Amino acid sequence: xxxxxxxxxxxxxxxxxxxxxxxxxxxxxxxxxxxxxxxxxxxxxxxxxxxxxxxxxxxxxxxxxxxxxxxxxxxxxxxxxxxxxxxxxxxxxxxxxxxxxxxxxxxxxxxxxxxxxxxxxxxxxxxxxxxxxxxxxxxxxxxxxxxxxxxxxxxxxxxxxxxxxxxxxxxxxxxxxxxxxxxxxxxxxxxxxxxxxxxxxxxxxxxxxxxxxxxxxxxxxxxxxxxxxxxxxxx
Numbered sequence: 671x672x673x674x675x676x677x678x679x680x681x682x683x684x685x686x687x688x689x690x691x692x693x694x695x696x697x698x699x700x701x702x703x704x705x706x707x708x709x710x711x712x713x714x715x716x717x718x719x720x721x722x723x724x725x726x727x728x729x730x731x732x733x734x735x736x737x738x739x740x741x742x743x744x745x746x747x748x749x750x751x752x753x754x755x756x757x758x759x760x761x762x763x764x765x766x767x768x769x770x771x772x773x774x775x776x777x778x779x780x781x782x783x784x785x786x787x788x789x790x791x792x793x794x795x796x797x798x799x800x801x802x803x804x805x806x807x808x809x810x811x812x813x814x815x816x817x818x819x820x821x822x823x824x825x826x827x828x829x830x831x832x833x834x835x836x837x838x839x840x841x842x843x844x845x846x847x848x849x850x851x852x853x854x855x856x857x858x859x860x861x862x863x864x865x866x867x868x869x870x871x872x873x874x875x876x877x878x879x880x881x882x883x884x885x886x887x888x889x890x891x892x893x894x895x896x897x898x899x900x901x902x903x904x905x
Contacts, residue, residue, distance in 0.1 A: 710795045710904035715763060716772040716897065719743040726792025733779040733786050734833035737886065740778050741789045741878075744771035744896050762805045762858040762898035775894035776812075779886030784833035791876040793825040794902055796865055802876060803862045804900040806846070810856035812893040815882050818844040818863065822874040829877065839877050841867065850882070850891055858898065876902075 714722065719742055723729075731740035745758035746768040760768035778787040808814040819839035821828075830837035843863050847854040878897060885892030 710800075710902070712792075712794075712902050714900045715770065716744070716900070717765065717770040719772050722772075728788075728790040728827035730788040730790065730827070730829055731778050731786075732788065732829060732831065732833050732835070733886075734784050735780040737777045737780040737783065739775065740787045741772055741774045741880075744769045744773040744898075745894075758894060759807065759809055759896065761896075762807075771896045771898040773894055773896040774880045775809075776882075776886050776889070776892035778880065779889070779892070781886055782884065782888040783886035785880055785882040785885040785889075785892055786829075786833040787880040788829045789878040789880075789897070790827040790829070791900075791902070793873050793875060795871055795904070796822070796874050796902075797871045797905075798866045798868060799905045800865045801862055801903045801905065802865075802901060803860060803903070804878075805858045805860050805898045806855070807858045807896055808847075808854040808856055809894040810854075813847065813850045813852070813891045814854045814893055814895050815845070815847045815850060815880070815891070816854070816895055817842060817846070817879040817881050819877040819879060820865070820874060821877070822868050822872045825873045825875065827875060827877075829879070836879075839875075839879075843876075854895065 716722065729741045744761055746760045747757045749755050749757045761771040764770040772789065774787050776785065779785045806816065819836060820841040820843055821838045822841065824838050826838050828837040829835065829839055880895060882892045884890045
């Protein structure tokens, strides 16, 4: 091998080593990709109400006197002596069963009672402009009423201890059929509520309250209402 060729090979080898070294140094100084943004939005279809506590939902029955049931799995079945009487109503979006929704009825109280049964969402990061939607309906044989409340001051599921208290839930967002007339829909109806009135991001809770002052099996009002396809939408 002549001297000129030998020197050329040495130069080429040094150039390759230098290029590899520079590429390695460049890769080592690259900044890592930012972590993916985790959405604060979530959905709950209440397909299995027995499992919602694991997701942070809370059910509290403050009715007075309290009855044997509270918010529970929806009911739609045929009963009666001849098997032709309809009990309850079907889900809005049942996949495997028409019972796939959450419901409450007059039996959350005993006798003539003040009904106050709470279904409270998990702690939720929320800000002004966020929305939540849900579907609801009543059976319709007797007048029903439901309120929607908001707690933005704490992340506690605390509606107080009495039938007429609301505890940490200080903002009333909706009072459906407050007059105890016929304003509660008897077909599944979608409601959309936009949050506002506070600044920054807070960890709060949304609550559905079945509230009837002359209800129960021995009262003048109360039958059955249901909720299906709840969705919190972080904007």
